[in-house]
Amino acid sequence: MAALFRTEMTKQWRRPRTYVALGITVAIPVITTIAIKTNPPSSPSGGGGLGNFAIISQATGLYLPVLALRFMSRFLLVILVALFAGDAVASEANWGNLRSMLTRPVSRSRLLLVKLESAGLMAIIATALIGVTGLIAGTIAFGWHPLNQQTVSGLHLFHIQANAFQSTSQLLGNLGLASGYVLWSIVGVAALAFMVSTMTDSPAAAVFAGVGLYIVSQILNNISSLDPISFIFPTHYMDAWTSLFEGSGPTGDMLRGTLLQIPYVVVFGTYAWWSFRRKDVLS
Amino acid sequence: MAPREPAIEVAGLSKDFGDVLAVDDLSFRVDHGQVCGLLGPNGAGKTTTLRVLVGLLRPSAGGVRLLGVPMTPSNPVLARVGTMIEHSDFVPFLSGMRNLRIHWQEAGAKWSDANVDEALAVAGLGEAINRKVKTYSQGMRQRLGIARALLGRPEVLVLDEPTNGLDPAEMREIRDLIRRLAARGATVLLSSHLLSEVEQVCSNVVVMDRGKLVAAGTMAELTAATGSAYFGVDDVEKARQVLATHAGVRTVRPQPPGLLVDLDAVPRSDLVAALVDADVGVDTVESTHRLEDAFLGLLAHEES
Numbered sequence: 313m314a315a316l317f318r319t320e321m322t323k324q325w326r327r328p329r330t331y332v333a334l335g336i337t338v339a340i341p342v343i344t345t346i347a348i349k350t351n352p353p354s355s356p357s358g359g360g361g362l363g364n365f366a367i368i369s370q371a372t373g374l375y376l377p378v379l380a381l382r383f384m385s386r387f388l389l390v391i392l393v394a395l396f397a398g399d400a401v402a403s404e405a406n407w408g409n410l411r412s413m414l415t416r417p418v419s420r421s422r423l424l425l426v427k428l429e430s431a432g433l434m435a436i437i438a439t440a441l442i443g444v445t446g447l448i449a450g451t452i453a454f455g456w457h458p459l460n461q462q463t464v465s466g467l468h469l470f471h472i473q474a475n476a477f478q479s480t481s482q483l484l485g486n487l488g489l490a491s492g493y494v495l496w497s498i499v500g501v502a503a504l505a506f507m508v509s510t511m512t513d514s515p516a517a518a519v520f521a522g523v524g525l526y527i528v529s530q531i532l533n534n535i536s537s538l539d540p541i542s543f544i545f546p547t548h549y550m551d552a553w554t555s556l557f558e559g560s561g562p563t564g565d566m567l568r569g570t571l572l573q574i575p576y577v578v579v580f581g582t583y584a585w586w587s588f589r590r591k592d593v594l595s
Numbered sequence: 596m597a598p599r600e601p602a603i604e605v606a607g608l609s610k611d612f613g614d615v616l617a618v619d620d621l622s623f624r625v626d627h628g629q630v631c632g633l634l635g636p637n638g639a640g641k642t643t644t645l646r647v648l649v650g651l652l653r654p655s656a657g658g659v660r661l662l663g664v665p666m667t668p669s670n671p672v673l674a675r676v677g678t679m680i681e682h683s684d685f686v687p688f689l690s691g692m693r694n695l696r697i698h699w700q701e702a703g704a705k706w707s708d709a710n711v712d713e714a715l716a717v718a719g720l721g722e723a724i725n726r727k728v729k730t731y732s733q734g735m736r737q738r739l740g741i742a743r744a745l746l747g748r749p750e751v752l753v754l755d756e757p758t759n760g761l762d763p764a765e766m767r768e769i770r771d772l773i774r775r776l777a778a779r780g781a782t783v784l785l786s787s788h789l790l791s792e793v794e795q796v797c798s799n800v801v802v803m804d805r806g807k808l809v810a811a812g813t814m815a816e817l818t819a820a821t822g823s824a825y826f827g828v829d830d831v832e833k834a835r836q837v838l839a840t841h842a843g844v845r846t847v848r849p850q851p852p853g854l855l856v857d858l859d860a861v862p863r864s865d866l867v868a869a870l871v872d873a874d875v876g877v878d879t880v881e882s883t884h885r886l887e888d889a890f891l892g893l894l895a896h897e898e899s
Contacts (some may be wrong), residue, residue: 315703322697395789412743415649416702417671417676490823589668592612593651 313422320430321355329399332435333392337438340388341380341446348376349453365557369450371464372457374483376450377443377492378557385494385550389540390526391519393498396434398505398518400427401588405513405595420589427580428506435502439495443487476559486556493553497569500546500576501526507584513595543568546576600663602627602751602782603648607657609806610643617643620657625784625799626861630777631684632793633786634890635803642681643788644803645755648784649678655802662751674702677749679757683740687729691720691739709746717772718742733760741769747778752776754785758792770796794818794886802893809893817893820885824863827853827879828870837873838866852878 324330346473365382369375401424404410413423457463458479478486505522512518529547532538542548549569556562600820603625610618618640625631633641646652648659650668658665674821685694699709717723718738735759744752757773757883758766766789773783773796793800800817802809811819828834834854838847843861847854856866863880870877 316701319697319701322693323686323689333708407686408682411646411651411680411684412678412684413701414651414669415673415676415680416698416703417669417673419669436608590653592653593646 313426316418316422316426317429319456320426321433322448324434327590329395333395333434334438334441336388337384337393337441338445339386341377341442342449344380344383345376345446345449345453348379366461368464371467372459372480372483373450374447374456374480374487375459375557376454377446377487378483380442380446381487381490381494382554385497389439389442389494390498390501391523392438393495393502394505394519394522394526395434396431396438397502398509398520398522399515400431400506402509402515402518404516405593408595410595411463411593414544414593420591421585424492424585424588426508431502431506435495435498439491443491447487447581456480476557478557483500488554493566493569494550496573497547497550497553498526500573500580501529503577503580503584507580507587510584510588510591520542543572546572548572599627600660601625602629602662603631603784604660604661605644605648605657608644608647608654608659609656610647610652611638611655617806618647619633621803621806621808622657623801623808623811625782627782628777628780629799630773630783630785630797631799631801632797633801633803634790634793635786635809635892637788638805639803640806641803642755643806645678645680645753645784645786649673649676649753651680674704674747674759676751676753677744677746678753679740680753680755681746682759684745685728685736685737685739688727690726691718691724691728691731691735692740695746696854698743704747709733710748711746713748714742714745717745719768734765736764737761738765741772748780748781752781752783752785754783756787757785758787758789763850766776766792790886800886802890804894814886815876818882823855823857824866825853825855825879825881826866826870826880829878830875833873834870834875835877837869841866841869 331530348366348369353368365375365379369379381570401410404413414420458477460477501522504525505518508521509518514555526547529545533542533545549565549572551567552565555566601624605624608618608621609616621640621644622882628634633644635641641831643652647654648661648666650666650670650673653668661670661672662675664670666672677892684698685691689697695709695711695714696706700706718724718741720735720738723731728739731739737757741754741757744754758769761769770792773785777783777798785793785797794814797814797883799811799813801811802817826838830855831851835847835849838844838854838856841861843859844866845857845859847856863882867877867880
């Protein structure tokens with residue numbers, strides 16, 4: 313299993329698309345930092361629709377990764393995670409290398425598990441890079457400060473609750489929790505991309521399936537007539553993590569959002585495993 | 596002592612893809628050390644058979660045994676089998692060497708056990724082995740594919756169109772290689788469209804058409820049973836009379852100083868015996884048939 317994982321990670325690290333994907337996760341926080349530093353938003357609407365987050369970022373560099381996470385979680389991170397998951401098996405089939413792999417005594421279940429692990433690891437690295445890059449760029453630009461009355465004085469804020477003030481350790485802890493939650497809230501979408509990846513020779517089709525599920529879920533989530541059932545859409549609780557920085561701490565919505573992904577992962581994952589074990593490999 | 600299991604045994608194998616029956620109740624065996632050619636026109640089911648053989652496809656009925664082991668996907672016996680199925684495809688952004696290494700190591704095998712020097716000698720890629728595969732020509736990929744199949748000195752080699760994309764000199768190298776492998780005791784099953792290639796390297800032949808077995812046997816059996824032969828004799832007229840009435844002879848045509856005889860499932864030795872019994876002196880017997888005649892004859896017979 314370890315040997316198979318090592319060979320899989322060798323492929324990941326020598327693949328140009330890995331560097332493009334991870335480059336995006338580094339570039340967005342840096343660009344965001346430069347933009348806020350050079351053109352500070354003076355009102356909540358000036359923060360690109362992200363309200364107080366963009367303004368508070370000027371108070372402490374520790375808030376910059378929060379803003380970057382907010383930017384990225386809305387779409388780019390979804391695409392990247394769907395890319396890692398959707399590419400996992402379909403790209404091997406696309407190269408014609410899958411049949412070569414399966415003529416070695418490697419169990420298909422084990423191969424699938426290793427593909428899942430490597431896609432998961434790449435998704436974790438991508439998410440972590442947003443936070444780490446944001447912290448470094450933010451600290452350089454705005455310093456390493458807690459969020460308190462003193463550091464926000466002088467900023468044009470609509471409103472900030474007193475319990476939203478946080479020490480540096482609280483901010484770091486909440487950033488870690490938020491990053492984990494954001495990543496987990498995309499897992500249902502990634503599971504569909506992974507399932508399709510086991511069924512097709514086209515990595516693009518698998519990635520599109522995952523991104524498509526995200527888009528459809530977001531659209532349905534915004535139709536008020538569907539409110540009674542909107543809690544089953546995989547992205548319904550996707551933004552619940554922002555409560556960590558708005559003074560309310562972890563909420564019931566975060567718990568519900570966490571649990572919501574489980575049936576998607578179980579259904580899509582089980583079908584992927586079941587069908588791949590029986591698959592006739594023609595590509 | 597119990598007889599040794601065949602290296603490859605296909606028994607009652609059928610494989611369908613929905614409405615399409617690609618392989619229909621196919622049975623044959625390849626013994627240890629044989630080089631067996633799998634022949635058939637396009638769509639005969641050759642590649643499907645080879646894919647079932649190495650566990651890429653599940654049979655609809657019947658089964659396959661490799662080195663005595665009933666074949667299932669990912670079976671451990673695959674560690675003793677080298678394969679090259681259809682095109683030789685690799686991870687394009689990795690070097691040829693890295694591709695070989697990954698292929699070998701993903702099953703947990705030690706790189707030091709791969710006999711890589713021997714495989715690299717076959718690939719003959721020189722410094723290009725360290726270049727990315729996406730820069731390779733088709734011939735280079737094909738050679739790398741053969742090298743990949745040879746890693747670890749497998750006991751059985753399953754090669755699908757191994758000389759596709761190679762130039763004549765490279766094709767000759769591969770034929771020599773297959774002969775050397777067979778001399779070393781390896782069993783080789785190869786499919787090919789090139790009948791001359793099969794004729795030159797194979798000891799045995801399996802002919803398929805539309806998923807079914809048409810014929811199987813040694814090369815000598817297959818080519819002796821059909822085709823034509825030239826008989827150099829001392830009495831042409833008497834020889835013509837003897838041969839024209841012999842069972843299994845289709846036509847007899849004078850071709851001075853002898854006769855050209857079209858055969859239909861009769862060994863040449865039977866005809867020589869008949870001529871000698873009739874006091875006709877036989878100077879020479881030359882086979883004018885080739886595998887191509889036998890192959891086309893078998894397919895024509897199957898059609899009718």
